[in-house]
Amino acid sequence: MIALMEFINFYLIPGVVLGSIYALGAVGITLTFGILRFANFAHGETMTLGVYFTWTLMQITPFHPLVILPASMLLTVIVVLGIDRVFYKPFRASPTIMVVMASFGIMLMVRSIIQFIWGVQLKGLVPGIQRPMLLFDSLRISPKHMVIIASAVVLVLAIHLLLSRTKIGKAMRAMSDSPELARLTGIGTEKIVMTTWVVGASLACAAGVFLAYDTHVETMMGFKLLLPMFAAAILGGVGKPYGAIAGGLIIGLVEELSSYPWIGTEPLLNPGYKAGVAFAIMVLMLLWRPSGLFRGRVF
Amino acid sequence: MEQSYGIFLYIISLATMGGIYAMLTLGLNIQWGFTGLFNVGIAGFFAIGAYVSAILTTPETTRHLGGFELPYILGFSASMVVTALIAWGVGKVCLRLRSDYLAIATIGIGEIFRLVLKNETWATNGPRGVSMIPKPFESLAEPYNQLMFLALVLVTVVVIYLLIEAACKSPWGRVMTAIRENEPAARAAGKNVERFRMEAFVIGCMIMGLAGAFTAQYLKFIDPNATELTTTTFLVWVMLIVGGSANNKGAILGAFVMWTVWSASEILTSRLPDDMAIRTAYVRIFLIGLALQIMLQKFPGGIIPEKRPKPSRSPE
Amino acid sequence: MAVLSLDQVVGGYGDTQILHGVSMHVDEGEIVVIIGPNGAGKSTVMKAVFGLLNLSSGRVLLDDNEITNMPTEMVVRQGVCYVPQTANIFPSLTVEENLEMGAYVRNDDFRPRMAEIYDLFPPLLEKRKHPAGTLSGGQRQMVAMGKAMMLEPKILLLDEPTAGLSPKFRGEIFSIIRTVNNAGTPILMVEQNAKQALKIAGRGYVLVDGKNKFEGAGQALLDDPEVGEMFLGGGSHKVAS
Numbered sequence: 058m059i060a061l062m063e064f065i066n067f068y069l070i071p072g073v074v075l076g077s078i079y080a081l082g083a084v085g086i087t088l089t090f091g092i093l094r095f096a097n098f099a100h101g102e103t104m105t106l107g108v109y110f111t112w113t114l115m116q117i118t119p120f121h122p123l124v125i126l127p128a129s130m131l132l133t134v135i136v137v138l139g140i141d142r143v144f145y146k147p148f149r150a151s152p153t154i155m156v157v158m159a160s161f162g163i164m165l166m167v168r169s170i171i172q173f174i175w176g177v178q179l180k181g182l183v184p185g186i187q188r189p190m191l192l193f194d195s196l197r198i199s200p201k202h203m204v205i206i207a208s209a210v211v212l213v214l215a216i217h218l219l220l221s222r223t224k225i226g227k228a229m230r231a232m233s234d235s236p237e238l239a240r241l242t243g244i245g246t247e248k249i250v251m252t253t254w255v256v257g258a259s260l261a262c263a264a265g266v267f268l269a270y271d272t273h274v275e276t277m278m279g280f281k282l283l284l285p286m287f288a289a290a291i292l293g294g295v296g297k298p299y300g301a302i303a304g305g306l307i308i309g310l311v312e313e314l315s316s317y318p319w320i321g322t323e324p325l326l327n328p329g330y331k332a333g334v335a336f337a338i339m340v341l342m343l344l345w346r347p348s349g350l351f352r353g354r355v356f
Numbered sequence: 357m358e359q360s361y362g363i364f365l366y367i368i369s370l371a372t373m374g375g376i377y378a379m380l381t382l383g384l385n386i387q388w389g390f391t392g393l394f395n396v397g398i399a400g401f402f403a404i405g406a407y408v409s410a411i412l413t414t415p416e417t418t419r420h421l422g423g424f425e426l427p428y429i430l431g432f433s434a435s436m437v438v439t440a441l442i443a444w445g446v447g448k449v450c451l452r453l454r455s456d457y458l459a460i461a462t463i464g465i466g467e468i469f470r471l472v473l474k475n476e477t478w479a480t481n482g483p484r485g486v487s488m489i490p491k492p493f494e495s496l497a498e499p500y501n502q503l504m505f506l507a508l509v510l511v512t513v514v515v516i517y518l519l520i521e522a523a524c525k526s527p528w529g530r531v532m533t534a535i536r537e538n539e540p541a542a543r544a545a546g547k548n549v550e551r552f553r554m555e556a557f558v559i560g561c562m563i564m565g566l567a568g569a570f571t572a573q574y575l576k577f578i579d580p581n582a583t584e585l586t587t588t589t590f591l592v593w594v595m596l597i598v599g600g601s602a603n604n605k606g607a608i609l610g611a612f613v614m615w616t617v618w619s620a621s622e623i624l625t626s627r628l629p630d631d632m633a634i635r636t637a638y639v640r641i642f643l644i645g646l647a648l649q650i651m652l653q654k655f656p657g658g659i660i661p662e663k664r665p666k667p668s669r670s671p672e
Numbered sequence: 673m674a675v676l677s678l679d680q681v682v683g684g685y686g687d688t689q690i691l692h693g694v695s696m697h698v699d700e701g702e703i704v705v706i707i708g709p710n711g712a713g714k715s716t717v718m719k720a721v722f723g724l725l726n727l728s729s730g731r732v733l734l735d736d737n738e739i740t741n742m743p744t745e746m747v748v749r750q751g752v753c754y755v756p757q758t759a760n761i762f763p764s765l766t767v768e769e770n771l772e773m774g775a776y777v778r779n780d781d782f783r784p785r786m787a788e789i790y791d792l793f794p795p796l797l798e799k800r801k802h803p804a805g806t807l808s809g810g811q812r813q814m815v816a817m818g819k820a821m822m823l824e825p826k827i828l829l830l831d832e833p834t835a836g837l838s839p840k841f842r843g844e845i846f847s848i849i850r851t852v853n854n855a856g857t858p859i860l861m862v863e864q865n866a867k868q869a870l871k872i873a874g875r876g877y878v879l880v881d882g883k884n885k886f887e888g889a890g891q892a893l894l895d896d897p898e899v900g901e902m903f904l905g906g907g908s909h910k911v912a913s
Contacts, residue, residue, distance in 0.1 A: 096456035098463075147653050154394055154455050158593070159652055161396065161459075165590055166645035169638040176635070224776070227765065231773050234762040241722070241756060242819070243748030243777040280585075284467060287460045297764070329475035336464040340449055343457065 066197045068317045069310075074202050074271060076309025077209035081264035082282055083289035083301035084216060085257025091233030091296025092253045093145070095156040100261055100286065101279030102167035107133040107262025108269045108278065109175050112182060122182055122270055123208065129266065130259040137258040138251065140167075164280070172276045180274040182266070205267045212263055213302055216256070220298060225252055233296040281332070285312070288339035294349025303350065308335050368502045370619055371612075375509035376570050378611035380592045382516050382604060383563030389602035389662070390524065391556035392536040394455040397446070397462030398564055399588035400469040404442055405435035405565025406572035406582055407473065410486040413573070417488070420481035428492050432569045439565025440558050447557045452550060463585075470583040485579025489572050509570060513608065516563060520604055532556060586641055591618065594648045600658025609659060618644065674699055674733070675858050676752070676827045681720050681730035690716045692882040693730070696860075698827060703849065703859045705890070707866040708879035709902075714862040715757070717879070718829045722754050723747050734826065749777050753820035757831040760816035763805025767796050770804050770815050774822030782822060789818040792851060809837055810844045817852055828852065830861035834868075846872055870894050878902075 082104060089097040110129035111122055118125065144163055148155040183201075220226040225248070232239040232249050240246060265279060272278075289308050293300025312334045316324040326334070342349065380398060387393040409431035416423030426434075450461040473480045480486065493504035523529050535542045535549050543549055572578040582588065591614065599610020618640070625636040651658065677697035684690040690713045698704045706714045719725045721732055723744045732740045734750055742750070753774075762770050771789060775782040790797040793814040799807060804815045813833060820828055833849065834842040842865060850872055853859050863869035870876050870890040878886040878899055886899055893899050 090456075096460055098459070144649055154392075155652060155656075157394065157456055157459055158597075159649060161590070161593070162645045162648040162652075165586060166642050166649075169641035169645065172638040173635050173642070224772070227769050227772060228776060231762045231765055231769075234764050235759050238756065238759055238762065239773075240744055241748070241754050242773055243745050243823075244773065245745055284460075284464050287464075291457075291460075327475060330471055333468050333471050336468055339464065340461065343453060343461070344449060347453065347457075 062196065064317065068313050070198055070202055072310035072313030073306070074205050074267075074309070075313060076306035077206055078264045078268050078271075078305075079282065079285050079289050079309045080302040080305025081209060081212060081260045081267070082286040083293065083305045084298050085261050086286050087290040087293065087295060087298055087301040088229065088233065088253050088257055090290060092229060092236070093156070093250060094236070095153045095160065096287065097257075098157065098160045098283065099140070099163040099167060100257070101281070101283035102164050102171070103133060103137055103258050103261040103279065104265030104268075104282060105171055105276060105279035106136060106167060106265075107258075108182070108265040108274055109171055110262070111266045111269070112175075112180060112274050115182065122266055123204065126263060126266055130262045133262040134255050134258045137254050141250070141254050168276060168280065175276070177276050182269040182274055201271055205271060208263070208267065212260065216260070216298060216302075219256070225249070229253060229256075230298075284332070284339075285309070285335035288335040288342075291339050291347075292342050292349055294351035297349065297351045300349055300351035308338060311338060365499060365502065368499065368506050370616060372502070372506045372509050372574060373619070374612040374615040375506070375513050376567050376574065377592065377595060377615050378513045378608045379509075379516060379563055379567035379570065380588075381596045381599065381607040381611045382513070382520060383560040383567065384592055384596050385560075385601060385604060385607040386520060386556050386563070387560035388596065389607070390529065390532045390536065391553060392455070393451070393553065393557055393560075394459045395462050395557070395560070396459050396589055396593070397464075397466040398592050399583040399585055400462070400466035401439050401443060401561040401564040402568035402571070402588050403466075403469050403473060403578075403580075403583040404439045405568030406578045407480060407486065407568075408435040408438045408565070409569030410489045410572040410578050411479070413490055414486060414488055415490075419484070420477075420486055421479040422486070428490065428573055431573070432566060435565045435569035436562045439568075440562040443558045443561030444554070446561075447554045451553045451557060463589075466583055466585065466589065470580050473580040473583065480580075483580055485577060485581075486572075487577045489576045489578065491573050491576050505574060509574075512566070512570070517604055517608065524604075528552075528555075590641075591615075591644065594644050594651075596658075597648055597651050597656075598658055600660040600662065602662035603658070603660050606658050606660035606662075613659075614644075673735075675735060676721065676860065677733045678717070678720070679731045679733070681717075681727055681732065683720055683725050683727035683730070684716075685725065689728075690882050691720060691725075691727075693884075694720075694879065694882065695730075695884060696877050696887070698858050698860045701853070701856065701858055702874045703853050703861070703872055705866070705869045705873040705876040706860070706862045706879055707864075707869070707876060707893075708885070712879040713882040714879055715831050716882075718754060718831050718860075718862060721747070721752060721829060745777070748823070751823065751826035752829065753823055753825040753827075754829040755816045755820050755831065755833065757833075757835050761804045761812055761819065764803055766801055767804050767807070767815055768800040770819045771796075771822050774819035778823060785822055785824060788855075789821060792821075792855060793818055793848070810841050810848075813845050814848060817848060821852065821855075821857065825857060828857050828859045830859060832862050832864055834863065834865050842868060867894065 082100065086097060086100050089095065107129050110132045111125050114125045114128055115122065140163055144159050145156055148159060220230055228239065228244045228249055229252060232244060268278060268282070285308050289304035290301050292307060293302070293304030312331050315326040315334050316328045316331060319325045380402065384395065384398060387395045411420065411422045412424045412426045412434055413428055413431040414422045415425050446465055450458050474483055491505065492508060493501045496504060531542065531547055531552055535547065535552055539549060571582070595610040595614040596607055598614055599608070600606025621640050625633050625640065628636055674697040679695055681691050681694045682689065694713070694717055696704070706717060708714050716725060720727055723742050727741050731738060734752060739747055739750055762773060765773065771786050775785070795811055796814055796818060799811065804812060807815065830849065834845045837845065846868055849859060861869065870893055873890040875888065876890050876893045877884060878893065886893065886896065
């Protein structure tokens with residue numbers, strides 16, 4: 058019983074928290090992949106940027122990060138739309154690899170600007186350590202984690218409503234299915250592209266802020282999430298937002314559970330290699346079923 | 357006098373590092389320029405070469421695997437062999453995928469290597485790195501030791517250049533270009549596209565491994581920061597794009613030009629007060645990134661664009 | 673009066689000219705078939721109407737309004753719908769969502785129209801909540817056409833609707849096309865299965881090397897010995913390559 062509680066408190070819940078963060082980030086990756094047809098290497102930096110906007114707003118206002126989140130989402134979206142206009146749009150009709158390269162450059166440009174403006178030292182989003190709440194005697198969950206999970210659920214629900222109930226959301230899915238047919242159907246491509254950036258950047262900002270809320274603020278945090286997010290998108294099937302959410306949760310859980318002492322008393326996997334788990338899952342998936350669990354597009 | 361001697365040594369070191377970067381750009385050029393493989397794991401293959409050579413040539417120590425004290429020629433050779441083997445394994449998994457996936461996979465591999473270097477302390481001394489790596493010609497007096505090392509680097513670059521040029525002009529090179537330009541047609545002509553891709557990938561990585569070995573021997577020290585994405589992978593890409601991809605002269609020129617710019621700008625920023633110096637270092641990365649974007653949009657061919665047999669591409 | 677007419681259309685991709693002067697027209701209520709050998713530019717004619725091709729000369733008129741070189745989205749808004757040969761549905765969207773996408777450029781209430789489509793293709797009503805990608809070949813073709821008809825188009829362009837289908841399905845598709853046409857939509861289609869297509873068509877055009885070669889009533893073309901020799905394979909069906 059104690060062992061089970063320990064498992065839930067120290068492995069399962071952190072896994073769900075991390076998984077929710079990956080899931081939110083991976084939705085943007087998969088939508089960009091499906092609709093703009095390229096792997097956006099700058100997505101991690103979009104997250105980092107959102108976090109620093111939030112941190113800055115928190116220095117000048119007394120509000121909780123969740124209250125500030127919409128404002129920092131808006132700022133992130135504005136920057137990302139600007140980047141699209143200047144750096145990605147010229148390549149719409151070019152081979153995708155040009156945009157991938159441009160995004161690779163943007164990744165380093167955005168990060169270096171963040172490092173220049175805010176410096177590289179660690180910052181905390183919220184000061185101090187919060188004591189976990191005890192539920193049912195031994196189930197410990199920190200209020201932070203509850204906030205993150207609840208907010209992630211709300212956001213996932215919002216994405217779901219957008220994609221399944223609104224005209225523009227359905228058009229996004231349609232374009233992710235087949236951009237050529239979407240054009241023949243009269244769906245205005247640029248409008249969908251813009252919406253994709255808005256959705257992707259907002260969710261990236263939220264995911265980054267949740268991670269910073271759970272841990273701390275640093276300039277490499279987005280890049281560290283890039284690989285798990287790609288892995289989640291590929292696991293779920295490229296172009297499939299629901300797949301990305303599932304993929305994100307799976308990868309977050311597997312990462313955390315990989316260091317649980319399943320056999321004997323030692324962690325199954327040296328925690329130093331946790332970051333390699335996502336990569337391993339991705340490679341296995343590419344070998345076994347490149348279309349992903351949800352039959353996404355294969356390039 | 358003192359000062360001009362200092363400048364002389366600086367130019368030697370500039371040319372040496374420029375030469376090592378030229379190896380990296382030539383290796384990348386085989387992959388990207390001639391075959392169209394989007395490898396962003398340069399840092400990883402560079403690190404493998406560096407560590408293999410470092411471990412094989414260092415004297416015995418308790419800090420990491422080693423004590424073989426092999427001659428550097430063997431260190432260089434081994435680093436190429438090991439890098440080639442690992443590249444082959446990576447290629448087996450990734451090369452059949454579309455370019456974006458290769459990029460994701462290779463960037464991941466770079467990160468995995470970094471994890472291994474950090475965690476397998478018994479072999480690599482973890483984050484503290486491998487030091488006391490012997491440097492070829494270091495027993496000679498200054499500046500002859502530096503000059504000899506530079507000569508070794510430059511001779512290697514020239515040899516690699518000549519080999520690649522010969523390969524490109526051979527039927528092998530023509531098939532490579534055919535695959536990049538029109539894969540279905542190459543396939544229809546009965547070419548084993550996978551095998552050619554694999555060859556280009558492995559050879560390119562091998563040269564990157566060699567560049568890593570040279571760096572380790574030159575700096576006498578290597579740590580996991582050598583797998584840092586900005587200076588190893590990104591800078592090499594910018595060098596190739598600026599110089600002109602699919603053109604070996606352009607690749608070499610890009611390496612020397614961009615390394616000079618990168619290195620000279622460091623001198624400028626290091627004169628600034630400490631806090632400013634650290635911050636302006638990031639501005640340098642930003643400007644290099646901007647240079648890449650401008651090249652991509654305005655001069656996609658680079659300084660010395662590719663010489664093409666036909667003036668225009670057929671429409672898609 | 674002609675709903676759609678092409679007048680001496682010349683164009684292609686980049687430097688490659690494919691159409692060297694094609695003229696044709698489709699009248700109210702008609703089914704018109706374009707046949708011809710591979711590479712004659714049959715599908716290219718459809719793309720020319722749809723703004724997917726650069727026309728260097730000639731004109732395309734829709735109800736006497738010029739739509740030459742108009743961007744695709746605008747052509748759709750003018751009331752031309754195009755069903756490509758492959759990838760003509762959104763597989764991960766449900767049948768109903770596919771129909772909604774067909775009405776994307778409409779801003780009014782399209783539900784009555786959707787009900788009409790379901791009346792026309794009863795199997796779709798049954799499967800409306802299923803992802804379109806899970807449907808059978810014939811049903812997918814219904815989705816593709818239903819989706820195109822959501823706009824109540826002035827004309828429907830079909831690119832080889834029966835390519836790659838078995839003879840049984842082919843018959844099914846042709847009867848769907850007739851149903852759609854009977855409901856009042858004129859149709860211009862490219863078809864490899866020339867014999868069957870000409871049977872349901874009012875008129876046909878034979879295209880060779882990007883130019884008109886023959887034209888006439890469906891039955892007249894079927895009976896023409898030269899056309900029969902060239903494209904109808906002397907009695908056996910020529911299957912699309």
